Amino acid sequence: MNSFVFEELRKLDDLEIQSVLRDVDAATLMLALTTASDELMNRILSNMGNRAAMLVREEVASLGSPPAGDVEKAQQTILSVYRAFASGGPTER
Numbered sequence: 001m002n003s004f005v006f007e008e009l010r011k012l013d014d015l016e017i018q019s020v021l022r023d024v025d026a027a028t029l030m031l032a033l034t035t036a037s038d039e040l041m042n043r044i045l046s047n048m049g050n051r052a053a054m055l056v057r058e059e060v061a062s063l064g065s066p067p068a069g070d071v072e073k074a075q076q077t078i079l080s081v082y083r084a085f086a087s088g089g090p091t092e093r
Contacts, residue, residue, distance in 0.1 A: 005079075006032065006036070006040075006075040006078065006079060007036070007037060007040055009040060009043070009044070009078070009079075009082065010037070010039050010040040010043045012043075012082075014046075014047055016082075016085070016086075017043065017044060017047045018047050019085050020078065020081050020082050020085055021044070021047060021048065023081045023085070024077070024078050024081055026056070028074045028077050028078065029044075029056065029074075029078070030056055030059045030060050030063065031063065031066060031070060031071055031074035032071065032074035032075045032077070032078050033056070033060045034060055034063050034064075034065070034066055034071055035071050035075075041057075041060070045057060
């Protein structure tokens with residue numbers, strides 16, 4: 001069942017978030033975060049270095065409102081990485 005939604009990533013612990021971030025490319029992350037809540041954005045950025053977090057925040061702001069389908073696809077990609085991590089299997093990009 002795929003009931004886990006993107007916003008629920010905020011409930012992960014720091015190590016889980018860091019593991020997911022290692023397997024997600026920057027462009028996908030930035031696109032996925034364009035519609036993220038402040039809480040989720042802050043949780044994810046707090047698990048990055050200061051410079052990287054600042055660059056991601058600036059890039060997300062500059063993206064404006066990308067097509068919803070693109071954002072959904074990026075969020076689903078990140079959820080797939082999380083599911084693979086959670087199941088102990090290999091991750092896919």
